Amino acid sequence: MKKSYPIQFTINGKAHSGEAEARMLLVDYLRTELGLTGTHIGCEHGVCGACTILVDGTPTRSCLMFAVQADGHDLKTVEGLAPSEDEMHPLQESFREAHALQCGFCTPGILMTLEPFLEKNPNPTEDDIREALSGNICRCTGYQHIVDATQLAAEKMAD
């Protein structure tokens, strides 16, 4: 007999109510119940960073949180990053322009790590950026283009 728990939260600015079994991870809830498959599942033990989303504005591993724990909180996923359907966030633009992704699996987690980082550090050094990226693994790029894209995004956001 499965027991479900009611949950309510805000996701990308919209109110949501639903229910989840206690053992359902937040990342699984986002993907399977809400269809928000932009958030990826990688290692499921907090190391790879692919599932990083914002919980109350703070980068958090959605594989290390149960969906029931999101009750009452404000969530933002990569689907909530762009300001509108036909406009990209400066980070997304920069990632495209600077070739900061190849397979793209790690990209959503990296974007959700970098968005609040650039808010707090509008003028970051390369060392700052590499430190900020240290909790996200990318197996394609070697990181250099991600660093370049982050610098480019910082410049765009300053304009």
Added chain:
Amino acid sequence: MKPTPFEYITVDSLEAALMHKKEHGDEAKLLAGGQSLIPSMNYRLAQPAILIDLNNINGLRYIKTENGELRIGTMTTQAAVEHNPIVAQAQPLIHETIPFIAHQQIRNRGTFGGSLAHADPASELPLIALALNAKFHAQSLDGERWVDAVDFIETMFTVDLTDDEILTEIAFPPFPKNTGWSFMEVSRRKGDYAMAGVAALVTLGEDGVCESARLVYLNVGDKAMDAKKAAALLAGEALTKAAIDAAADTAVNEEIMPFGSVHAAPEYQTHLSRVLTERALETAHQRAKMLLEGKN
């Protein structure tokens, strides 16, 4: 879904959590930040029947000073401690060490008390608690008690808490005077568990001679390893290269017990510990000297 089914209880007060803990005993695990517990559950290494979620108890999230002691509420996130100016000023060793704990996304949710109650011998906070002689406040419905760090952390993943107790606060005595500090570790990638690490404290007398020292190691034993013999060798010494070498040799040859892993053989962990001991003692010594010179 990866974890096995469990019953979920969320509470907004310590009293409610204690009542549930008393009722369910060791059937129930406490869910703090979950940054170690949830991975264990995803791997099904842990299969608790009941989880009592402490995240809505705001009264357990605080950082304050009282009678010169730094007091940290058990549910305070590691990130909150990392960025707290009181901690940076009053307890420089804690401030220096926290950024080595996993990644920022983990520290944003991982809690100070949760990591200590988990007592992973590879983790940083038990080492810091031991090096700084922290005290642990355990609360149950029947009463409360304070436990010294040396007694609280018993062995790997085992602490001095009964089934009906909750760790509510960690208190640090004032940072000793004329004391330099250093924390260093080596990991394969930033944020990984360290293969070895050490915290060093050096207290200098007014004449610049070492009055006392402390060397505590991580991931080279079944808990944070306190190298007392090595530290005792440094007392009364001028911290020359020879004195530091002698202490480092004693610590790594007699007082640590690395068991090796897929990433590092015991010999390599010993080598790392030896090198880190020298460097950490030198850094702590320099900082202590600067404090002394700043005063004179």
